[in-house]
Amino acid sequence: MDARKDRLGEHAAGHALPWAAWAPPWAGDELRQVRGAGLAAARADADAGAAGRSGDQQAAARHRVLAASYRAMGEAYRDRERVFAGVMADRAGWEAATRAQRHLAVAADAELRRRHPGQRFTPLRSAEPPAVTAARRAELTPTAGPDIPDAGLWIKDLDAGRRRFAARLADRQSLMVPAEDPGYGDLGQAFPAWTGSSRDAILQPPKPQIRPSARVLERAADRDADIEAGE
Numbered sequence: 001m002d003a004r005k006d007r008l009g010e011h012a013a014g015h016a017l018p019w020a021a022w023a024p025p026w027a028g029d030e031l032r033q034v035r036g037a038g039l040a041a042a043r044a045d046a047d048a049g050a051a052g053r054s055g056d057q058q059a060a061a062r063h064r065v066l067a068a069s070y071r072a073m074g075e076a077y078r079d080r081e082r083v084f085a086g087v088m089a090d091r092a093g094w095e096a097a098t099r100a101q102r103h104l105a106v107a108a109d110a111e112l113r114r115r116h117p118g119q120r121f122t123p124l125r126s127a128e129p130p131a132v133t134a135a136r137r138a139e140l141t142p143t144a145g146p147d148i149p150d151a152g153l154w155i156k157d158l159d160a161g162r163r164r165f166a167a168r169l170a171d172r173q174s175l176m177v178p179a180e181d182p183g184y185g186d187l188g189q190a191f192p193a194w195t196g197s198s199r200d201a202i203l204q205p206p207k208p209q210i211r212p213s214a215r216v217l218e219r220a221a222d223r224d225a226d227i228e229a230g231e
């Protein structure tokens with residue numbers, strides 16, 4: 001039992017999850033922020049129209065200048081949106097590719113704790129990349145003006161990381177389980193796609209043997225008798 005417990009523990013308590021190390025970072029908040037920046041021009045146009053209708057031409061002119069500035073920023077923010085949207089698409093691909101392993105790790109951790117309720121285990125640890133800092137997220141706040149800031153180095157690194165992730169995912173999906181017989185084909189993917197969830201324990205006792213019916217036992221006895229008679 002101890003050896004089996006140790007093998008189960010390799011997937012469970014206190015261990016970092018290595019497949020999380022190549023996970024694309026979560027960029028959903030940044031994606032929403034840059035998409036929201038694209039609405040700034042529309043809002044400024046609407047404010048200019050409202051100011052014009054109220055007779056405040058000075059405010060209307062100010063909002064029109066602001067709207068023009070935001071529209072000039074549109075291309076830069078669309079490029080940032082492309083990066084963040086791509087990272088989130090990669091994240092979805094990673095989640096699909098590692099779903100079985102993540103399920104196994106959580107299930108193994110829960111099973112280990114169930115079997116040994118009196119023992120303390122260190123929680124599972126993830127090796128995912130850290131979230132974007134507040135200072136970096138502040139760079140995404142649109143600031144109207146003649147000078148449009150370039151994308152930060154961290155955004156360029158995210159874009160470059162997408163190519164590395166695509167290569168890693170392709171390598172993973174191409175891994176096959178070889179057969180013991182060299183002349184036989186591969187047994188299938190080493191990391192197959194997730195096929196569904198299960199609530200059963202990871203380690204199961206052997207299934208009970210199915211007892212043959214009396215008719216089958218009678219036929220087997222007759223066959224043995226015929227064999228003995230022939231000898």
